[in-house]
Amino acid sequence: MSAPRPEFARKSGSAGQRPRSRIQKRNRQIILDAALEVFSTHGFRGATLDQIALEAGLSKPNLLYYFDNKDTIHRDLLTQLLDTWLDPLRMLDPRGDPQTEIMAYMRRKLEMSRAYPRESRLFANEILQGAPRIEPFIRAELRPLVDAKAQLLTDWARAGRIAPIDPYHLIFSIWALTQHYADFAAQIGMIRGDGHDPLDGAEPFLEALYTRLLAP
Amino acid sequence: MSAPRPEFARKSGSAGQRPRSRIQKRNRQIILDAALEVFSTHGFRGATLDQIALEAGLSKPNLLYYFDNKDTIHRDLLTQLLDTWLDPLRMLDPRGDPQTEIMAYMRRKLEMSRAYPRESRLFANEILQGAPRIEPFIRAELRPLVDAKAQLLTDWARAGRIAPIDPYHLIFSIWALTQHYADFAAQIGMIRGDGHDPLDGAEPFLEALYTRLLAP
DNA sequence: ATCAAGTTTGACCATCCAGTCAAGAAGCTT
DNA sequence: AAGCTTCTTGACTGGATGGTCAAACTTGAT
Structure with missing residues (x-):
């Protein structure tokens, strides 16, 4: 059957929920890191999920298992950044x-x-x-x-x-x-x-x- | 029949050809100005021809009558810029x-x-x-x-x-x-x-x- | 006015891209 | 090992986007 999103990722109004499993934590970080690489050089519209997925070494649907959409990834990155900026x-x-x-x-x-x-x-x-x-x-x-x-x-x-x-x-x-x-x-x-x-x-x-x- | 491109626009390897007619001159400038507006805020990939056409008050095919493609517009802008930069x-x-x-x-x-x-x-x-x-x-x-x-x-x-x-x-x-x-x-x-x-x-x-x- | 060249555009196409889905693989728990 | 949950992915869809084309319209020279 179709896999439901894990609880914490359901609606991430604000960033900061901690992943439940070790895999969650690891992959979310890998994705954010890859996304940072791509977004920072191509901008939001210039970046593609395929690029990020490639950079992260994951498949695109796998990316979207951890993040609702492209925008969420970008927002999470910015939120994380602004926290310390x-x-x-x-x-x-x-x-x-x-x-x-x-x-x-x-x-x-x-x-x-x-x-x-x-x-x-x-x-x-x-x-x-x-x-x-x-x-x-x-x-x-x-x-x-x-x-x-x-x-x-x-x-x-x-x-x-x-x-x-x-x-x-x-x-x-x-x-x-x-x-x-x-x-x-x-x-x-x-x-x-x-x-x-x-x-x-x-x-x-x-x-x-x-x-x-x-x-x- | 299908209109051939005007001579000067055929292959613009380097910018700087001067348009023949007054319309050419005017519209190329309008397009470059609109493109500058859009490219400068959204970047190359983030900009769309539709946006530029809208900003210029021209139709998209008309844009492409004056410039071979999106890349050419961008290059012409950069070339023009670097000239004086x-x-x-x-x-x-x-x-x-x-x-x-x-x-x-x-x-x-x-x-x-x-x-x-x-x-x-x-x-x-x-x-x-x-x-x-x-x-x-x-x-x-x-x-x-x-x-x-x-x-x-x-x-x-x-x-x-x-x-x-x-x-x-x-x-x-x-x-x-x-x-x-x-x-x-x-x-x-x-x-x-x-x-x-x-x-x-x-x-x-x-x-x-x-x-x-x-x-x- | 006529005609050819230059200009404009609606309709269209191919590709790219964000996002979906159902099925399967891997992990965990007992 | 069974059975449940979590994770992964190939195949797909709908819409956006760069670019084409042929037909129509405008302009300018005669």
């Missing part, structure tokens, strides 16, 4: 030394570009397309967080502890500079030579840049 | 004042993000996907240009006319910071409020940033 900014500590804190934030973001370039590209793809799927998240979570941290930066600037620069542009600059190494890795690789690590030398450069920018 | 960097003048020259380069790039955000996103999409269509261009044109200008920056640094910073990362930083305002405009708009111009305040910020970074 804001942590570096959240960690910006009002009690710390301003320059140290901002520098540490930049380093955490750079480390994320190094460790999770595919996630960065998945995010970039989503934003390029107008952020249709994560607009609510950006408005409800990211925006207030950025507003709060911008206020903190303003306070620091007012107190003369960092240079008086626009806090929003400061944050955007950190995003732009760090994510660039993941999002444009293909271009950087072609320019610097293919054996070259795109991030080589990035950290000292960014340290110099922000040291000079932030000095009061 | 490197001009700002090419203009970096060895005889000028280093800081003024670099600052002017940054301003030219920022101006391109303001004037041609769709082109920037088209380019970003292409790179995100691994630059499959413009890899030859990057290797044959962009790379040598960047190498040459990096050498120039190194010379300036050696002469103590700018701070001793990695020239490649300096160039990448200008790309990242300026293009970010076009590529991530959707995100910036949601954070700063939708009536807000994403580029508002960007120029003074970047001026401060590069002034401080470049000072010897």
Whole structure:
């Protein structure tokens, strides 16, 4: 007879249910990993279930046994990503030394570009397309967080502890500079030579840049 | 009977043939403009000819009367874009004042993000996907240009006319910071409020940033 | 006005692709 | 080993999409 979906996968309104069996856990992870690979380079519409299935080493119907549809896979990936995407900014500590804190934030973001370039590209793809799927998240979570941290930066600037620069542009600059190494890795690789690590030398450069920018 | 393609459109190995009639010129431009809109937000695979035709106010077969296929439209757009994409960097003048020259380069790039955000996103999409269509261009044109200008920056640094910073990362930083305002405009708009111009305040910020970074 | 060339389109086709289904294979439990 | 559940897949469907074609319409030169 036709196999019913396992309970946990029936309706995954929000991600985070844990698979029951070991096979479930393993295959869901394999699929998400393959999907991340494909979605991050081709975008949502450009990716096909066949590609993902091939990448995962599973059959397409098998994919759809674990996930209701293409959209669900994509949403689960984004949800998983967004969960941790804001942590570096959240960690910006009002009690710390301003320059140290901002520098540490930049380093955490750079480390994320190094460790999770595919996630960065998945995010970039989503934003390029107008952020249709994560607009609510950006408005409800990211925006207030950025507003709060911008206020903190303003306070620091007012107190003369960092240079008086626009806090929003400061944050955007950190995003732009760090994510660039993941999002444009293909271009950087072609320019610097293919054996070259795109991030080589990035950290000292960014340290110099922000040291000079932030000095009061 | 079946209409043969007009001469100029027969085989457009490289873009740049000029249309014969006024209608040709007008409609090709309308189509390219519509295609830019659609490709830049949905990527190559994500865009459909129907979408482009709708955006252009033409029928799909009519689109294909002016362009051989979807790929040709995309290639023509990229070719047209790349033609002017490197001009700002090419203009970096060895005889000028280093800081003024670099600052002017940054301003030219920022101006391109303001004037041609769709082109920037088209380019970003292409790179995100691994630059499959413009890899030859990057290797044959962009790379040598960047190498040459990096050498120039190194010379300036050696002469103590700018701070001793990695020239490649300096160039990448200008790309990242300026293009970010076009590529991530959707995100910036949601954070700063939708009536807000994403580029508002960007120029003074970047001026401060590069002034401080470049000072010897 | 006439005619040929250039332009436009409705109808159509082949392929691709997300998603279904029923049957079979593999695991688990006793 | 039996019997139940979970997992896997070949074959299929319906709709979207890139592209074709022949007929009709428009334009411009004479």
